[in-house]
Amino acid sequence: MNQPTFVIHLESALDGTRLDANLPHTMHRERPLWVRYDLAAVRRAFRKEMLRHRPHTMWRYAELLPVAMAEAVSLAENMTPLVPCPRLATHFGLAADCLWIKDESRLPTGSFKARGLAMAVSMARRFGIRRLAIPTAGNAGGALAAYAARAGIEAFVFMPADTPLVNQLECKLWGARTYLVDGLITDCARIVREGRERLGWFDLSTLKEPYRLEGKKTMGLELAEQCGWRLPELILYPTGGGTGLVGMWKAFEELAELGWLEEERRPRLVAVQSDGCAPLVRAFEAGERFARPWENASTAASGLRVPAAVGDFMILDAIRASGGTAIAVREARLTEWMRLVARLEGISLCPEAAACVGALEILGARGMTRPSERVVLFNTGAAQKYVEVLAAELPRIADPSRVDWDQLEAAAA
């Protein structure tokens, strides 16, 4: 196995201990690891202009990644668009040309989880690992199942029994050994932890290995490039395990060190949770660096149903460093916000992303947005994967030769 070109070592996020990047690692003293690069060397080797001729995938930022495209386990991770949302902006008192949704549902498997798992599975294959396991709220399991199949590696997936049906079925389709667990994601995580020793699994839990974070980092790299290296003022991000938020912050730090950003200023990061499971919001408001586990976690936004995040301090550090905040929105209103954005903009948000719409409302009410600020909201997955949340009854025409036209007309009015 060759040392990746610009990676120099792994580093404990809590105490800075350095570990050899040539060996597979999970955590250090039960806390996550950063992948560190020789950024001075990257700065010499990598110039913005080089991006012009690279494929429009997350692998275009090769010098800032642990694995090159040629070596990657890939399903073609196309860049995701920033979709302008003029009506939604106006609805919340923002300037019409200042709000975008970064639509991660366009990725393989229909969610942002593809980024992290493509990277983690690529690294696992490089290290010769043959058995992967993951606890999941839904989309991460699907993504692991797909990339493990692509790599020809065995995958075990453990999900709460009330995980969205589509996630259950897609894992099965891709051939992962998939189990429904009567419990929360933390119970699934415990099974995976035990299986490491008992059955030789490699644990791909969020932030329990260092490479999913590097995959998620590409959200930040892409966003920076799409904004002409002038980052937006505000980023709203639905936060469960928080890898995306932490990954984006790492991306901005690395880009700053490369001298690629047009301004010193960083975006204010807003971590959004549901009031049915808001451990990070509670810790943020209490001024704490570590978050106590949330009791009786419950939300239809399955990706937010994470009562305890192993990277809690990384998330809270990033939010605070950015001058941002953490906001819990009302669980009962998630579908209302999904409908609002679908009808105003034609964009179908997953319930996790809908929480960010609620946060936009709260930020406005608190005077924490300014009309001219550029705001980016992340749609982390396809709404279509949440049939339980979308559930609705449609009117029926039992006899197509006898349509009640007056009723149809009245319905339209």
Added chain:
Amino acid sequence: MNQPTFVIHLESALDGTRLDANLPHTMHRERPLWVRYDLAAVRRAFRKEMLRHRPHTMWRYAELLPVAMAEAVSLAENMTPLVPCPRLATHFGLAADCLWIKDESRLPTGSFKARGLAMAVSMARRFGIRRLAIPTAGNAGGALAAYAARAGIEAFVFMPADTPLVNQLECKLWGARTYLVDGLITDCARIVREGRERLGWFDLSTLKEPYRLEGKKTMGLELAEQCGWRLPELILYPTGGGTGLVGMWKAFEELAELGWLEEERRPRLVAVQSDGCAPLVRAFEAGERFARPWENASTAASGLRVPAAVGDFMILDAIRASGGTAIAVREARLTEWMRLVARLEGISLCPEAAACVGALEILGARGMTRPSERVVLFNTGAAQKYVEVLAAELPRIADPSRVDWDQLEAAAA
């Protein structure tokens, strides 16, 4: 309303009658219309090199489209990747580097229908049309609902009562007036036809207005560009209404006239249907130009459940001109092919696309593929939108503190 730059007129696909492109049209004598361009002028104005600086969306081919990006109703229709399928190729006796899946599930609304509806709704808005209606097997309804919401235009959607649940729910989410009809898509089409006069709907049925075809054409333009203007030898396409197949053929014709193609040769087009509804295959085999309606149409691949296609002769003309064929595969094996591709390649195919995998098997058995030929198979939508087809029972762990490790180990073996 301005005349679009390079469009010169509309032309009846059956008898060549010309119609004014400045007016909204549906069909001419119950048969579809082509949009015709001044290709000599396009040839002077449009050069391949210009694509280098254009956005990676379907709007990059502006000179060959009826509407420019600035005027379009768009949700950011990113180009879709060609995902290499080395293991699937080997499985079917093809060279490992000769088979790709063009993954249309990456588009807005999770299907290829986004291309056609983005274009049709853009044109409808330009013509000032305020009420759109569509009969749908599923994904077209979803796409119309999304683009109509984006445009702020009213949409009526009529779908058979057994349309996939996700399609029903997404239409409702986007605010379309959505009705379940006890009948087939042909019954839905009749309701829409009646509603034109009764309620002033504009009929967006497949090929009953000329612009969905122009949207679908971008599949062929994209494919040509992605293949370096050297088209693949074989294209496998799941064929219901057939707009995609006809649109690609039109794209190849137009590119040839621009002198952009590296070779005279065109791909052989293979229209794939299920033996539960195969009117085009029957007509192809009988040497007929028009297809008799299929009786008791029934297939889990809802997009293929089209017993009578208004563009039947356009599809059959294109297949024959290409030296291709039409193949019906066994309905009962659709899920087997979905699993095969999911497990070999990590790609989740919709059941319609799975039919193309079956066709690959048949083509091989008939000696109609050569190992060195480049084959492209279209995945027209996200598998995740077909929960009914994916249905499966997963094993359950009732007590997470008492896992049966021996059983887990045995399951893996």
